[in-house]
Amino acid sequence: MPSSPPQLSGCPIHRAPVLRDEWVFATRTVFVLLSLLSTAHAQLPREPATVRIGVLSLFHPKTLTLTADHPITLLLDGSPRILDAHHAATIRTIASGLEVDETPAHTLTLSSDTFTLSVPNKLSRLYRGALTVTVRNGVLIPVVAMDTELAVASIVAAESPPGAPLEALKAQAIASRSYLIANSHAHAAFDACDTTHCQFLRSPPAPTSAASIATRATRNVVLTWNGSSSLVAASYSRSCGGQTRALNPTNPTRYPFYAVRCDYCRHHHEPSTGHGLGLCQLGAADLARRGQTFTQILAHYYPNTTLSTLP
Numbered sequence: 001m002p003s004s005p006p007q008l009s010g011c012p013i014h015r016a017p018v019l020r021d022e023w024v025f026a027t028r029t030v031f032v033l034l035s036l037l038s039t040a041h042a043q044l045p046r047e048p049a050t051v052r053i054g055v056l057s058l059f060h061p062k063t064l065t066l067t068a069d070h071p072i073t074l075l076l077d078g079s080p081r082i083l084d085a086h087h088a089a090t091i092r093t094i095a096s097g098l099e100v101d102e103t104p105a106h107t108l109t110l111s112s113d114t115f116t117l118s119v120p121n122k123l124s125r126l127y128r129g130a131l132t133v134t135v136r137n138g139v140l141i142p143v144v145a146m147d148t149e150l151a152v153a154s155i156v157a158a159e160s161p162p163g164a165p166l167e168a169l170k171a172q173a174i175a176s177r178s179y180l181i182a183n184s185h186a187h188a189a190f191d192a193c194d195t196t197h198c199q200f201l202r203s204p205p206a207p208t209s210a211a212s213i214a215t216r217a218t219r220n221v222v223l224t225w226n227g228s229s230s231l232v233a234a235s236y237s238r239s240c241g242g243q244t245r246a247l248n249p250t251n252p253t254r255y256p257f258y259a260v261r262c263d264y265c266r267h268h269h270e271p272s273t274g275h276g277l278g279l280c281q282l283g284a285a286d287l288a289r290r291g292q293t294f295t296q297i298l299a300h301y302y303p304n305t306t307l308s309t310l311p
């Protein structure tokens with residue numbers, strides 16, 4: 001937009017044409033800007049090869065152990081350190097940063113590998129990806145950069161109700177993939193966390209598991225709206241109380257969630273555990289048991305959306 005005021009001539013005869021030219025210029029500028037914006041909008045992002053997941057974030061850990069079933073090479077501020085197979089290295093916060101088996105450092109990195117990270121006396125999780133551990137506000141911040149489709153499968157396995165049929169898991173995979181990619185700016189230090197703040201994520205499921213099969217069957221497929229030009233940040237919850245919730249009815253930049261009827265929840269009351277936006281997991285599992293496909297399930301819970309395959 002032009003920021004300088006119109007060049008007003010002192011002569012009233014010249015004044016009107018100058019203002020009209022200015023107006024035409026401003027209108028053209030707005031038109032060009034709008035065209036550029038809509039061109040940018042019409043392009044969906046590429047699916048990122050990896051996503052950075054902030055893991056074990058619920059525990060705000062000050063101590064972690066790291067182990068693998070084969071020798072691994074850590075970098076402590078860039079200096080290599082070899083860990084023997086099955087040796088559990090202790091990572092701890094100290095005043096100046098962190099220490100690994102009593103060697104101080106600011107940053108621990110491990111290039112792409114398979115390893116186990118544990119919060120002592122609480123839990124252990126296996127991860128596949130590249131690990132970075134730093135310290136912020138006296139807490140260890142472990143981040144795993146993992147293959148995006150592996151992250152989707154890990155989320156589907158962690159989020160889905162037990163025994164959910166394959167078509168419901170495919171719908172979940174598409175919702176989770178869409179949410180993960182659309183909402184990847186929720187944290188400063190990584191793309192998504194592993195709690196309900198973003199999406200639950202635990203160890204990757206076995207390649208033969210239903211979660212992995214559903215993820216592979218829908219590879220790179222996401223929910224879009226606005227003429228397939230925008231990704232849907234596809235929220236979902238465990239149950240909806242009988243009707244899902246509407247959101248953003250008039251915001252033109254966000255997908256407008258609709259209030260849709262959910263027959264399963266109308267007949268099976270459980271205190272709603274979520275926000276009730278978008279797909280209802282118990283309702284989706286019921287629809288799949290009644291023979292509905294993942295496309296029908298998604299069309300039910302996310303009206304006016306289409307499926308798109310990301311490049």
Ligand SMILES: [Zn+2]
Pocket residue numbers: 186187192193194195197198199
């Ligand atoms: Zn989060």
Ligand SMILES: [Zn+2]
Pocket residue numbers: 239240241242243262264265280281282283
């Ligand atoms: Zn429901």
